[in-house]
Amino acid sequence: MAIASAGLSKSLRRRWRFSEKLIESFILLNGLLAIIVLLGVLFLLLREGLPAFAYTSPWQFFFGTRWYPVSEPPTFGILSFFMATLWVTLIATAIAVPLGVGCAAYLAEVAPASVRETVKPIVELLAGIPSIVMGLIGLLLLSPLVQGLFNLNTGLCGLTAAIMLAMMSLPIIVTVSEDALRAVPKEFREASYALGATQWETVWHVCLPGALSGIAAAIMLGVGRAIGETMTVLMVAGGALAVPYAPTQPMMPMTAAIASGIGNAVRGGPQYQALFAIALLLFLMTFAVNLVADRVLERQKRKFAR
Amino acid sequence: MAALTISRRELTQRTAFSLLVLATAIVTVPVLFIIIYIVVNGAGALSWEFLTQAPSQAGKAGGIFPAIVGTFYLMLGTIIFSLPVGVLAGIYLTEYARANWLTRLINMAILNLAGVPSIVYGLFGLGLFVLAMKFGMSLLAASLTLACQALAMTITTSREAVIAVPREYREGSLAIGTTKWQTIRHVILPQALPGVITGAILAMSRAAGETAPILVVGAAFILPGLPTSPFDQFMALPYHLYTAAAHVPGMSKVTIWGIALVLLVVVLSFNSLAVFIRIRVRQRRFGS
Amino acid sequence: MEIRTTFRKRLHDIQQELMAMGGMVEKAISLSIEALKERDLKLAHQIIADDRKINEKRFEIEETCIQLIATQQPMAGDLRTLISVMSVITELERIGDHAEGIAKIVIMIGDEPPLKPLIDIPRMADKTIDMLHRCLESFMNCDEKMARSIAAEDDEVDDLYDQVYRELVSYMVEDPKTITRATRLLWVAHNLERCADRVTNICERVVFTVTGKMYETNVSKY
Amino acid sequence: MEIRTTFRKRLHDIQQELMAMGGMVEKAISLSIEALKERDLKLAHQIIADDRKINEKRFEIEETCIQLIATQQPMAGDLRTLISVMSVITELERIGDHAEGIAKIVIMIGDEPPLKPLIDIPRMADKTIDMLHRCLESFMNCDEKMARSIAAEDDEVDDLYDQVYRELVSYMVEDPKTITRATRLLWVAHNLERCADRVTNICERVVFTVTGKMYETNVSKY
Amino acid sequence: MNMNHALLNNRAAHNNETKLKTEQVSLFYGTFQALRNISLDIREKAITAIIGPSGCGKSSFLRLFNRMNDLIIGARVDGRVVIDDTNIYDRDIDVVELRKRVGMVFQKPNPFPMSVLENVAFGPRRHGKKNRHELEGIVERSLRQAALWDEVKDKLGQSALALSGGQQQRLCIARVLAVEPEVILMDEPCSALDPIATLRIEDLMRSLSSDYTIVIVTHNMQQAARVSDMAAFLMMEKDRAGILVEYGPTSQIFTNPQDKRTEDYITGRFG
Amino acid sequence: MNMNHALLNNRAAHNNETKLKTEQVSLFYGTFQALRNISLDIREKAITAIIGPSGCGKSSFLRLFNRMNDLIIGARVDGRVVIDDTNIYDRDIDVVELRKRVGMVFQKPNPFPMSVLENVAFGPRRHGKKNRHELEGIVERSLRQAALWDEVKDKLGQSALALSGGQQQRLCIARVLAVEPEVILMDEPCSALDPIATLRIEDLMRSLSSDYTIVIVTHNMQQAARVSDMAAFLMMEKDRAGILVEYGPTSQIFTNPQDKRTEDYITGRFG
Numbered sequence A: 001m002a003i004a005s006a007g008l009s010k011s012l013r014r015r016w017r018f019s020e021k022l023i024e025s026f027i028l029l030n031g032l033l034a035i036i037v038l039l040g041v042l043f044l045l046l047r048e049g050l051p052a053f054a055y056t057s058p059w060q061f062f063f064g065t066r067w068y069p070v071s072e073p074p075t076f077g078i079l080s081f082f083m084a085t086l087w088v089t090l091i092a093t094a095i096a097v098p099l100g101v102g103c104a105a106y107l108a109e110v111a112p113a114s115v116r117e118t119v120k121p122i123v124e125l126l127a128g129i130p131s132i133v134m135g136l137i138g139l140l141l142l143s144p145l146v147q148g149l150f151n152l153n154t155g156l157c158g159l160t161a162a163i164m165l166a167m168m169s170l171p172i173i174v175t176v177s178e179d180a181l182r183a184v185p186k187e188f189r190e191a192s193y194a195l196g197a198t199q200w201e202t203v204w205h206v207c208l209p210g211a212l213s214g215i216a217a218a219i220m221l222g223v224g225r226a227i228g229e230t231m232t233v234l235m236v237a238g239g240a241l242a243v244p245y246a247p248t249q250p251m252m253p254m255t256a257a258i259a260s261g262i263g264n265a266v267r268g269g270p271q272y273q274a275l276f277a278i279a280l281l282l283f284l285m286t287f288a289v290n291l292v293a294d295r296v297l298e299r300q301k302r303k304f305a306r
Numbered sequence B: 001m002a003a004l005t006i007s008r009r010e011l012t013q014r015t016a017f018s019l020l021v022l023a024t025a026i027v028t029v030p031v032l033f034i035i036i037y038i039v040v041n042g043a044g045a046l047s048w049e050f051l052t053q054a055p056s057q058a059g060k061a062g063g064i065f066p067a068i069v070g071t072f073y074l075m076l077g078t079i080i081f082s083l084p085v086g087v088l089a090g091i092y093l094t095e096y097a098r099a100n101w102l103t104r105l106i107n108m109a110i111l112n113l114a115g116v117p118s119i120v121y122g123l124f125g126l127g128l129f130v131l132a133m134k135f136g137m138s139l140l141a142a143s144l145t146l147a148c149q150a151l152a153m154t155i156t157t158s159r160e161a162v163i164a165v166p167r168e169y170r171e172g173s174l175a176i177g178t179t180k181w182q183t184i185r186h187v188i189l190p191q192a193l194p195g196v197i198t199g200a201i202l203a204m205s206r207a208a209g210e211t212a213p214i215l216v217v218g219a220a221f222i223l224p225g226l227p228t229s230p231f232d233q234f235m236a237l238p239y240h241l242y243t244a245a246a247h248v249p250g251m252s253k254v255t256i257w258g259i260a261l262v263l264l265v266v267v268l269s270f271n272s273l274a275v276f277i278r279i280r281v282r283q284r285r286f287g288s
Numbered sequence C, D: 001m002e003i004r005t006t007f008r009k010r011l012h013d014i015q016q017e018l019m020a021m022g023g024m025v026e027k028a029i030s031l032s033i034e035a036l037k038e039r040d041l042k043l044a045h046q047i048i049a050d051d052r053k054i055n056e057k058r059f060e061i062e063e064t065c066i067q068l069i070a071t072q073q074p075m076a077g078d079l080r081t082l083i084s085v086m087s088v089i090t091e092l093e094r095i096g097d098h099a100e101g102i103a104k105i106v107i108m109i110g111d112e113p114p115l116k117p118l119i120d121i122p123r124m125a126d127k128t129i130d131m132l133h134r135c136l137e138s139f140m141n142c143d144e145k146m147a148r149s150i151a152a153e154d155d156e157v158d159d160l161y162d163q164v165y166r167e168l169v170s171y172m173v174e175d176p177k178t179i180t181r182a183t184r185l186l187w188v189a190h191n192l193e194r195c196a197d198r199v200t201n202i203c204e205r206v207v208f209t210v211t212g213k214m215y216e217t218n219v220s221k222y
Numbered sequence E, F: 001m002n003m004n005h006a007l008l009n010n011r012a013a014h015n016n017e018t019k020l021k022t023e024q025v026s027l028f029y030g031t032f033q034a035l036r037n038i039s040l041d042i043r044e045k046a047i048t049a050i051i052g053p054s055g056c057g058k059s060s061f062l063r064l065f066n067r068m069n070d071l072i073i074g075a076r077v078d079g080r081v082v083i084d085d086t087n088i089y090d091r092d093i094d095v096v097e098l099r100k101r102v103g104m105v106f107q108k109p110n111p112f113p114m115s116v117l118e119n120v121a122f123g124p125r126r127h128g129k130k131n132r133h134e135l136e137g138i139v140e141r142s143l144r145q146a147a148l149w150d151e152v153k154d155k156l157g158q159s160a161l162a163l164s165g166g167q168q169q170r171l172c173i174a175r176v177l178a179v180e181p182e183v184i185l186m187d188e189p190c191s192a193l194d195p196i197a198t199l200r201i202e203d204l205m206r207s208l209s210s211d212y213t214i215v216i217v218t219h220n221m222q223q224a225a226r227v228s229d230m231a232a233f234l235m236m237e238k239d240r241a242g243i244l245v246e247y248g249p250t251s252q253i254f255t256n257p258q259d260k261r262t263e264d265y266i267t268g269r270f271g
């Protein structure tokens, strides 16, 4: 026995595993890449975008209503773009949230399996349709409809864009909300039924509150998607440079402004820099939305944990 | 009295459920309509020629072959640049990262990368790959740009796939005296693989549909031939569709819907593949 | 906060029943001596009849103990207590049998004239009853020390028995006619002596219950 | 497939130990009668010494039973078996004490001349040993019927005892000088009679182990 | 045994009336028969334990009594399940009303992710009690009955999920008590708890048994033995359908079962 | 007691050598002290059970022996943990090598989602055994030792997840045996199993105890009593740090514990 243990104590001594260390550091490098990319984006936007404020004061930039990139001197006021983004996002969210959450609740709680099995792929299908195709639909199919319905000069307006954006953010809202509802343990439902609650009461008082955090996150993600969407709004929103006062007016959200302007902008010129400045603003806005969404999720999670 | 209460509760329930059904219908019916509409209207444009010829007369005639090939090149480039990084970063975050500021920072970066608008990636690609690194308006620059955009997705899906491997497997493996890398290599990766692949396919499908970034970094509307090196310009379906629909006056509607149909088929078939894999894996894991 | 209240309550109930049984047995001994003194045949018959009840009580308690062990999985001190209860009731039942034995002797003696005034035998009985009573008390109170000291008192009973034995033998030797009667009284004394021995067994169980160790007191002489 | 093999093995071990203890006790009785017949004081002393071992064995088995109950949570038949074992070893230990008692009487008798040739007492002893042996067998085999029939045989021992008693009393009446010696033989017979009673107790336990019901055999006469 | 057992009487048999009854009940999941011809009378105000090997249908049997099996698609019940004098599988039975009378506690403590107070008030609220004062009264009474009041009275507003496992399970019991049921079904209520919390719940069950009819399913044989007045042993037949093997007073089932199969299971000879 | 216990000897005490030893070990999670000054000698080729109330640090204690706590960030160990003659918390100890010698079985059966054969062969493969023939030999031996061979020999190629819970747990034991450990740690190995499967594992543990040193943590006191040779009772102090209250032969701990706190816990008076 004693001999065996002597042997053991020797063999327990550490071995040097070189490949293990090598792999470890390589993996770390890849982990860091995420930060590098993000910082890279930020750095580039700052480098190319900040010089824009040499031509125009921040006040003018943010609250100016006139965007004349080629006049001498050029003016870069983005208020109309910003307001357009605001209109489009708000209306899209207002349409998508009740529909999305309602649909998710139906799928997760009420629908028989057969209905769920057919509806879910359809929603996933919607998620897969590229934004350019949705833009096409808005351009060719929806805008005449809106034009007729509201008796407008053109159907290419904020409302049309918002409806398309609503459709495009629906899949996220539906799937994330449904997942959140499904994550509510079966035990809660059983407990509720066992106490003599009806199915609707169970959904309303137990499942939806239980999934609230997930649903909130879903909505945030939907908002994020609507803010950043480019092609659809570029094709559908109308592209007017004036500050929009009603959703039925043609308008030019920030993303569209960048996309439509960048092709003509001289590399390194003032307009180029101003567009980067808009991109910087967009970046910061989505950054903020995401951070808030994350915080909300965290707080919700913590609320029910110990 | 009791009967009355019950019936009121019953009534509430029926009303509420009807509203839910309505919402579901509003979500689904337009989707079906859109798909069917595109298929019906685009099918007329499809022909052997349309799929295998280069465009002519500013896209009004000829086919879209270079755009199809360009899109596949883009998908390939995207995945080559983003998948390995995504998987390794996912592994780093779940297996190696300690709960410290660095990890929090990385996670925040990923979270935000996913939310950055595609047009912003476009500008990033333009500034970095096209101009600073002098790749020019090229397939390489576009692939790298799309790869940066896909990174958030590949990292997140890989991370989720790795996290989904139960802790018990890790402990079970480590507890019989294997090294960490052996555990990752032989227990965790095989388990996470389907999830990783699903994520990768979705990222490719997403890349195929992206328009805004390539609009900025270098897609061309018409090119006579296929790109021969990564530094060549290229055509891509979404951009082709955009230009055809928005900037070519007198473009025939059938051609437009035809391009849309082809794009849709490419994107949706990849999506279906991902769904298929996911279902297969789920069956294998819980079945037998 | 105390938990397992049901189990504790049932354990307590069992101990109460044990005490009740102890009371029955004490009474049986004391009545049997009473019957002997008074030549009270009716009382003797009564004692014999009552012994059935003691036996029944014993089985009732035993069954409850077994049920408690089977259903409540007592451990450590609780288990020892239950095991001891089962052992103690066996002893009590046997003491009851001895009382019954004395009653039977009373019936055999019938109305024969007394051999001699009874002095030492009642003293033995009193001593035994007293020991039994205090011994059960020590069991209830888990008083190990008291139990040990009671066990030591068994010697007094043994001495009394020796005394009775010698006296009765001398009677018999003097007058062979008394032999039958003397033998019968000898039986009585013997029964009492056995009772006291059993009390010491109970004392051992008290020590066991408290300490978990079986300590053997002096072994009986006969 | 049998499970709980450890528990079953230990239960089996205990039963083996019980049988071994039974063997020790049988031997003690038979040797004590041997010593009585042969006036073999050395043997008598040996028996007294060996009784310690019986006592120790009893406590050893009891402790194991308690450990098994505490650690293995036996139920139903298994639990009844363990409870019965604890009860049976108590009886065996007492039977051993009776054998020791006989050995002590042998020492008291010393080399006094024999009162009469021993006939009925050895017969009692043989009968008792035989009953005990078969009774333990019935316990091992869970043979309830056999146990009941053995219990019924107790009457034979009681009859033998009555015979011995009457005979010895007549000796005493005829010749008072024999009183002491006769009393001693009477003790011996009494011890044997008690032994047989205890065998019937064991029989009751066999019935209990098998059926879960306590059935009371005839109650002892003395 | 035919003696009078004063000692035993204080435990069982306060009451010998039948509260629940199954008559030749069979349960099918699709084509699979999970229970076969089970007839059992469950005594009022006593604790009845259902024991048996894994998968023999204990949970399925328990869920007969509040028609929880209704939630499973393809489940079908033959025979009668009677509460008081009503067959609960009759056409015109209101399941919601039934579940008010027959409460249920589950294996894993499952308080809703709300405050302690809201959890207990959930049932009464659904059944139309809105008066805040009245609700508070109900909450206090139920929590007291569940032996939890003293531990939570200062944190009624806090999330129920912050309680310990054992407290959560007692909260679930309080939640059931708040709707004033007559019967409480419990499906392995302690299997997720540590030994101490388990003993607490057992104590609670015994104290509730003077007012409620309790039916408990448990894997833990020792627990069934400790806590119940009556015990039923279920087993699977060859085709995996559950049958009733033996039913009787707990003390008898665990000391002297009448059926060889029960004895084998209880003594761990089964396999 | 000072008698010679022939009956007892066949159970414990084949061997009285110490295999594992903790010397004044304290464990910290960050600033929270989970274990305080625990010194314990664990006997070779015997089963040692660790019992105690929830959260007293049983699992943490067990995981000291294969340095599983290393995986937890912020965990720190003071004192010495010795296997044979080596302090396993020495700087130059190879944790991977250590875990080969000190195997572990977990609460939930966790076979890898591979075939039965691959599960058992996993460890040997990682440690460099590639020869197919040799591996098959190891697999068969390990499965036999784990009393599983007969049940799975015809389906070695099938997924391990298709086995029943009890079989899965025995497979996990076989997987550990395949790397020929000297010590097997088990953390509530039966808490996810039904009673019959539990008794099977217990039988298996006893049969393994003739060749291996086994340390088991269990919530189930009855199980600790049934299966172990030695038992250690841990408890929390006021600040929730775990301390060792009593350690001794199982038979003594459960019939006659020396410490009042052990007695209270064991008899359910605790709380």
Ligand SMILES: Nc1ncnc2c1ncn2[C@@H]1O[C@H](COP(=O)(O)OP(=O)(O)OP(=O)(O)O)[C@@H](O)[C@H]1O
Binding pocket: E029, E032, E034, E053, E054, E055, E056, E057, E058, E059, E060, E061, E072, E219, E240
């Ligand atoms: N929803 C269901 N659909 C089909 N079969 C089911 C369903 N629920 C249970 N079963 C089957 O019915 C049988 C009884 O299941 P049940 O859960 O009632 O058993 P149990 O005795 O409670 O088991 P356990 O002790 O594991 O909880 C099992 O064979 C199970 O596989």
Ligand SMILES: Nc1ncnc2c1ncn2[C@@H]1O[C@H](COP(=O)(O)OP(=O)(O)OP(=O)(O)O)[C@@H](O)[C@H]1O
Binding pocket: F029, F032, F034, F053, F054, F055, F056, F057, F058, F059, F060, F061, F072, F219, F240
């Ligand atoms: N990773 C960790 N970080 C911080 N504290 C921990 C960690 N793991 C355990 N603890 C704490 O250490 C103490 C002991 O935990 P441990 O899991 O060892 O207890 P246990 O006795 O095994 O409990 P249980 O019986 O519930 O399994 C507990 O107070 C627990 O909250």
Ligand SMILES: [Mg+2]
Binding pocket: E058, E059, E060, E217
């Ligand atoms: Mg169940």
Ligand SMILES: [Mg+2]
Binding pocket: F058, F059, F060, F217
């Ligand atoms: Mg633990």
Ligand SMILES: O=P([O-])([O-])[O-]
Binding pocket: A131, A132, A228, A229, A230, A231, A232, B117, B118, B119, B210, B211, B212, B213
């Ligand atoms: O998805 P987009 O390219 O339109 O932002």
